[in-house]
Amino acid sequence: EVQLVESGGGLVKPGGSLRLSCAASGFTFSSYTMNWVRQAPGKGLEWVSSISGNSTYKFYADSMKGRFTISRDNVKNSLYLQMNSLRAEDTAVYYCARAGGVGLNRAFEIWGQGTMVTVSS
């Protein structure tokens, strides 16, 4: 079964850091572009970042550039999001999503259940 399971969310103070993980199973992880999407409480979906299968290409939303770093380990079948200098507006459920193939243009076919990040003092 194709599955994505996020972890690492929690409560963090403004200015703090957090590292999210997404464990993938049921497919050849290295063959797919992977993505992070977030959803603030009661709000819509916001794309965060994408990474190509071999980590050559990484893209970020402007508000996350310089603060967030996406990475992956194709041996461990895992996707990561290192989040630094966190702000209250980063409070959201963070979803890991698998694209439909290797390109950035592909649909987000498979989604995890999400992990909640709360930034508050």
Next chain:
Amino acid sequence: DIVMTQTPLSLSVTPGQPASISCKSSQSLLHSGGKTFLYWYLQKPGQPPQLLIYEVSNRFSGVPDRFSGSGSGTDFTLKISRVEAEDVGIYYCMQTIQVPLTFGGGTKVQIK
């Protein structure tokens, strides 16, 4: 950035009746390679989003044929031919032709 505008914001539909959601992009989503990178997702209450339609009009695996997508360039439509109770949730369109990838604001579909 490409702005995705969805209308209406919400929709209340009698079971068995049709429903239609519009999504307009601020720039064409037609790629030089011929594909149009417009997608539709449904987020049911308490669940992550799920892919319904890819590249304007292609139903994803397992999606009922009462869902259909159409459009071109900057104007797109998702139609549900006969709404069922399980179709409630928030529908989002999304473009992937240009970074940053952007979603529409969402359309909430409820049952009357």
